[in-house]
Amino acid sequence: MSYLPEGLPAPTAGADGLSTPYWEGTRKEKLVIQFCKGCNHWQWGPEWICHRCNSFDLDWREVQGRGVIYSYQRIWHPVHPALNGHGPYIAALVELPGAGNVRMVGNLIGDPKQHVPIGAPVEAVFEHHNTASPPFTLVHWRLV
Amino acid sequence: MTERTLRGKVVIAGIGETEYYKHGQSPDSEFKLALKAILAAAKDAGIDPKDIDGFASYSNDRNDPSRLAAALGTKQLRFSNMQWGGGGGGVAAAVGNAAAAVTSGMANCVVAFRALAQGQFARFGRGTGAPLASGDDAFTIPYGIMSPAQKFVMKVVRFMHDHGVKQDTLRAISMASYHHAQNNPRAVMYGRPLDEAKYDASRWIVEPFHLFDCCLENDGAAAVIIMPADRAKDLPHKASYLMGVAGGSDHRCAAPIHNAPNYASSHFATVAPNLYEMAKMGPKDIGVVQCYENFTGGVLMSLVEHGFCKPDEANDLLRLENLLAPNGKMPLNTSGGNLAECYMHGLELVNEAVRQIRGVSVNQAPRNDTVIVIGGPMVTPVSSLILGSEAAL
Numbered sequence: 001m002s003y004l005p006e007g008l009p010a011p012t013a014g015a016d017g018l019s020t021p022y023w024e025g026t027r028k029e030k031l032v033i034q035f036c037k038g039c040n041h042w043q044w045g046p047e048w049i050c051h052r053c054n055s056f057d058l059d060w061r062e063v064q065g066r067g068v069i070y071s072y073q074r075i076w077h078p079v080h081p082a083l084n085g086h087g088p089y090i091a092a093l094v095e096l097p098g099a100g101n102v103r104m105v106g107n108l109i110g111d112p113k114q115h116v117p118i119g120a121p122v123e124a125v126f127e128h129h130n131t132a133s134p135p136f137t138l139v140h141w142r143l144v
Numbered sequence: 145m146t147e148r149t150l151r152g153k154v155v156i157a158g159i160g161e162t163e164y165y166k167h168g169q170s171p172d173s174e175f176k177l178a179l180k181a182i183l184a185a186a187k188d189a190g191i192d193p194k195d196i197d198g199f200a201s202y203s204n205d206r207n208d209p210s211r212l213a214a215a216l217g218t219k220q221l222r223f224s225n226m227q228w229g230g231g232g233g234g235v236a237a238a239v240g241n242a243a244a245a246v247t248s249g250m251a252n253c254v255v256a257f258r259a260l261a262q263g264q265f266a267r268f269g270r271g272t273g274a275p276l277a278s279g280d281d282a283f284t285i286p287y288g289i290m291s292p293a294q295k296f297v298m299k300v301v302r303f304m305h306d307h308g309v310k311q312d313t314l315r316a317i318s319m320a321s322y323h324h325a326q327n328n329p330r331a332v333m334y335g336r337p338l339d340e341a342k343y344d345a346s347r348w349i350v351e352p353f354h355l356f357d358c359c360l361e362n363d364g365a366a367a368v369i370i371m372p373a374d375r376a377k378d379l380p381h382k383a384s385y386l387m388g389v390a391g392g393s394d395h396r397c398a399a400p401i402h403n404a405p406n407y408a409s410s411h412f413a414t415v416a417p418n419l420y421e422m423a424k425m426g427p428k429d430i431g432v433v434q435c436y437e438n439f440t441g442g443v444l445m446s447l448v449e450h451g452f453c454k455p456d457e458a459n460d461l462l463r464l465e466n467l468l469a470p471n472g473k474m475p476l477n478t479s480g481g482n483l484a485e486c487y488m489h490g491l492e493l494v495n496e497a498v499r500q501i502r503g504v505s506v507n508q509a510p511r512n513d514t515v516i517v518i519g520g521p522m523v524t525p526v527s528s529l530i531l532g533s534e535a536a537l
Contacts, residue, residue: 004288011286014278045400071298076348079291080271091287093298093402103403107287118305138286
């Protein structure tokens with residue numbers, strides 16, 4: 001069962017294909033983000049160029065799904081029909097110390113009314129939507 | 145080399161607005177609302193609307209200058225300008241762009257305007273109806289982050305966490321706007337006061353934003369007319385000079401998926417110093433503050449980044465009595481602003497700033513020679529401006 005009800009917009013890399021390696025990685029339960037071969041730094045979110053050295057030579061590498069909560073939100077008011085009558089739910093902004101402190105967004109699994117401690121360690125949880133067309137996988141987080 | 149500045153170079157010659165409506169309740173189309181606001185501003189300035197030769201707006205306003213010029217019978221169109229990106233963060237920049245055109249001689253009389261019929265077009269506070277989310281949206285929308293409140297609130301949560309800011313400050317910011325709206329017959333929330341109990345009991349939109357921490361969704365239009373400062377003596381009203389204006393955002397503010405280095409920010413970290421440098425003044429010189437409330441948390445961070453209080457002083461300084469005209473230390477949003485006058489995308493704040501300079505606000509502040517207008521915080525680019533009376537020059 002998914003954390004949020006079915007019916008929300010499904011993620012897609014889009015026509016330019018910039019984030020395709022990320023979404024393909026999630027299907028295999030791997031967290032794959034950009035790494036600049038020009039200056040050896042992690043980069044996230046995806047972009048065509050390294051913002052540090054302006055190299056276009058960006059690699060995609062797997063990072064460990066471990067982070068800390070940087071910020072979060074507990075959402076009560078539904079703004080999409082799929083969320084009517086559902087809620088609250090929590091979204092977290094997670095910093096990855098193992099990848100240059102880049103940040104990722106996902107839902108925080110567990111009691112939606114739980115206390116969310118900023119700075120607490122979390123791990124990635126892969127949520128597969130195999131019957132969606134096309135299938136996709138979301139990346140959530142769980143306190144550890 | 146002569147100094148490159150807009151300080152004192154232009155005046156806001158006229159202000160205008162339509163009646164303000166709850167979204168969907170305007171009897172007029174958005175384009176007609178734009179026309180009405182522009183005509184009202186021209187009348188206020190005592191000029192022939194056909195002499196307007198430039199149009200400046202922001203947030204991809206749908207009311208195209210060429211169509212406006214044709215509809216109004218504009219004699220010649222010389223300046224057609226859109227501030228790129230940033231939604232309501234472009235409000236002060238649109239005035240600045242108009243001022244730059246007038247100062248440089250590209251145009252003589254430019255109207256900065258915004259028309260918005262959220263009833264005729266999409267409401268800002270609703271999510272997407274599309275089946276797919278692509279690009280950067282793919283990393284947030286499937287997790288239920290789609291409305292402006294949801295996009296911005298994690299900045300506020302982190303800021304309040306870092307500095308121990310209490311919910312009371314957000315409540316005071318909200319109540320100041322509602323308080324001032326009770327004296328303002330133009331205000332959508334006129335006759336609908338807000339007290340602490342009503343705020344506390346109101347439903348959460350997204351923590352820490354209650355319903356009353358969030359802007360309205362409205363239909364209406366507003367406009368201001370910018371002319372060269374040497375025309376001030378011919379104008380029917382006390383002159384409001386542009387003292388300074390700045391727009392933009394700091395390093396990698398728009399880094400995708402919430403990766404801005406300076407995250408817990410309203411995005412004025414570099415913009416506010418640029419503004420004060422041009423205006424040749426600082427926060428202590430400002431008498432009245434009009435600060436765009438998309439959400440009260442954005443006001444909190446904007447006030448900090450414009451130097452009106454240190455982060456750790458917010459709980460002490462941002463109390464209701466300090467924010468009210470006429471007697472507060474820092475009268476804030478004296479028309480009711482986006483929360484309670486009208487969500488006219490911040491242009492109503494420019495009109496109110498001019499009213500304060502003229503001394504005709506319904507919540508007149510005694511110290512009114514300088515007024516700051518801070519545009520939509522937390523977006524990028526943002527912008528802010530300072531108006532001053534002749535005495536402030």
